[in-house]
Amino acid sequence: MGGSARNPGGLEGDDAPGQSPYQRLSQRMLDITGDQGVLKDVIREGTGDLVTPDASVLVKYSGYLEHMDKPFDSNCFRKTPRLMKLGEDITLWGMELGLLSMRRGELARFLFKPTYAYGTLGCPPLIPPNTTVLFEIELLDFLDSAESDKFCALSAEQQDQFPLQKVLKVATTEREFGNYLFHQNRFYDAKVRYKRAKLLVLLNLSFAYLKLDRPTMALRYGEQALIIDQKNAKALFRCGQACLLLTEYQQARDFLVRAQKEQPFNHDINNELKKLASYYRDYTDREKEMCHRMFAPCENSSTAGER
16 A cells, blocks of 8 residues: 555664664654554645544555564455444544544554554454554545434434535535445445435425425426435425415325325424315315315324324
């Protein structure tokens, strides 16, 4: 990885009595933890922003023991490294802290003291107890998934309140994940990510046109969202709202009842159905009775929710 250190475990350098190669190396490295626990030497500078705490990273790495030329751990043999999420997929504390100090394209060498690596017990039979290890890490790329993770954890109602710019950032992140999966030949997983990204954009376009009082366009984008996910409650709800504004009451009811089927206790959907019912107040008694039977499922759902 990178050709700058052909002998990372042994390390060339001036001999110093009583000092090991790692001790000599540590004297010219940057202390990034303040306790000499993680030391860093930049081999090639990167560009752009630093890695964010919630990012998923694409890295090449090799880990070495002192006085050993061959790595005890490396992913450089892989044609396409695996995307790893900070806080979940990376087990070495020192590596996670080191990555947070890096930028895209950067190549760096790190020394991890035992506290930040394999601890007092080591990792038998490869890593002896209380061992300082050296890692060379190249940061190929990273994806900031903080907004995406936050958005996916919200309820449907809360997602509607999410600022548009942040929703678009989530869609961009999903598309970038799709690109990564595509290049790994994981086409099904890539398709899922691409559809999720497109769905987010279409739903928000529909919502924006409702706010602009342009229900025809809102309906168009809502129906495009349903092509991607025909049971998506939010898309059905948007289409129902648009039809209600267009005074297409029967079509509005059809969309809203389908949305209610997917989310029976969603207050927004149930309230929209009740709003639709109010348009029938001037009907004859017979028509009112028919309307009452038509919206009975909505009333039952509301009662069930109150219980």
